[in-house]
Amino acid sequence: MTLLLGVILFGVGLLLNVSLGTSDISVSTVIQALFFIDHSKDSLIVQQIRLPRVLVAVFIGANLAVAGAIMQAITRNPLANPQVFGVNAGASLIVVSSTVLLPQLTQQQLVYSAFLGAALGGLIVYYISDGGNARPAYLAIAGMTVHFFLSSLTQGLIMFNENTTDSVLYWLVGAIENRNWNHLKILLPWSIIGLVGAFLLSRSLTMLSMGDDMARSLGARVGFIRGFGGLLVIILAGCSVAVAGPIGFVGLLVPHIVRLMVGSDYRYVLPCSALFGAVLLIYADIISRYIAYPYESPIGIVTAMLGTPFFLYLAYKGGKSHE
Numbered sequence: 001m002t003l004l005l006g007v008i009l010f011g012v013g014l015l016l017n018v019s020l021g022t023s024d025i026s027v028s029t030v031i032q033a034l035f036f037i038d039h040s041k042d043s044l045i046v047q048q049i050r051l052p053r054v055l056v057a058v059f060i061g062a063n064l065a066v067a068g069a070i071m072q073a074i075t076r077n078p079l080a081n082p083q084v085f086g087v088n089a090g091a092s093l094i095v096v097s098s099t100v101l102l103p104q105l106t107q108q109q110l111v112y113s114a115f116l117g118a119a120l121g122g123l124i125v126y127y128i129s130d131g132g133n134a135r136p137a138y139l140a141i142a143g144m145t146v147h148f149f150l151s152s153l154t155q156g157l158i159m160f161n162e163n164t165t166d167s168v169l170y171w172l173v174g175a176i177e178n179r180n181w182n183h184l185k186i187l188l189p190w191s192i193i194g195l196v197g198a199f200l201l202s203r204s205l206t207m208l209s210m211g212d213d214m215a216r217s218l219g220a221r222v223g224f225i226r227g228f229g230g231l232l233v234i235i236l237a238g239c240s241v242a243v244a245g246p247i248g249f250v251g252l253l254v255p256h257i258v259r260l261m262v263g264s265d266y267r268y269v270l271p272c273s274a275l276f277g278a279v280l281l282i283y284a285d286i287i288s289r290y291i292a293y294p295y296e297s298p299i300g301i302v303t304a305m306l307g308t309p310f311f312l313y314l315a316y317k318g319g320k321s322h323e
Contacts (some may be wrong), residue, residue, distance in 0.1 A: 003271075025042045033047055037068075052286070059187050060281060066194070069255035069271070071085060073205040083248040084142055085125045086125040088246035092154055098110055111242040171245040172246065186243060190239035194235040201229060250277055252308055254277045255273050256314075
């Protein structure tokens with residue numbers, strides 16, 4: 001039932017996303033444009049502008065949701081996600097640094113900068129939070145402190161290079177506007193590697209989520225699982241940040257909702273997180289088009305509006321449970 005609900009929401013959202021905008025296009029025209037090539041205005045809008053954009057949203061939503069689910073499994077902390085763990089902020093810092101200091105780098109090369117930054121931010125929070133095992137409230141404080149510190153360094157770099165301020169500031173909020181087939185080509189191979197690797201690791205993550213001792217008694221290699229899981233998080237979050245900026249709270253919100261629906265078996269949690277992460281960003285992208293209509297807003301604004309109250313609730317709940 002959960003998968004059926006997700007597939008229905010996904011299909012409806014996909015059609016609505018491609019149909020709605022400053023120039024509304026009928027659903028029948030959208031369906032025709034998806035299967036037949038012609039040179040009409042509406043067909044070109046669908047095929048060259050809206051379809052690659054929504055596919056970018058699909059893969060980024062899936063990537064960030066699965067990355068959050070993996071982080072919560074390997075740390076057994078409900079607040080662990082790329083935003084709180086400094087992964088997004090670290091990737092943003094190194095991408096912006098590379099853009100400012102090495103403007104000749106291509107978009108493909110910036111992905112590697114994002115991987116490096118994601119690893120940097122994640123490792124800092126991992127070590128100061130006792131390997132991610134600190135209580136949720138402490139992890140929230142430590143993670144957001146690192147997040148704001150790295151973000152302040154990013155803002156400082158932007159201040160000293162005003163020529164890139166407008167585009168970079170918009171990107172830093174998290175945006176998929178003007179993303180095209182080239183961006184999808186950059187995102188797709190890394191997304192496939194990360195998602196397939198996560199699905200293959202799902203059984204081990206289920207054992208790890210029950211505790212290190214239990215996982216070892218079941219024959220799991222705890223160190224390898226944590227290391228490989230961390231690498232997958234870097235790949236999934238890094239390529240997403242490189243293409244669309246640090247879109248926050250997807251990795252926090254979606255895995256929690258999915259676990260309420262399917263339980264804690266990661267063989268179901270991960271694919272459902274990927275599906276509902278894609279659904280979340282598809283609908284968030286639609287909403288972002290109408291916040292300041294006819295102008296478009298960054299999609300990160302919508303996910304922050306949804307995720308911030310949920311984050312505060314989890315932090316409060318985690319703090320109360322340890323009093």
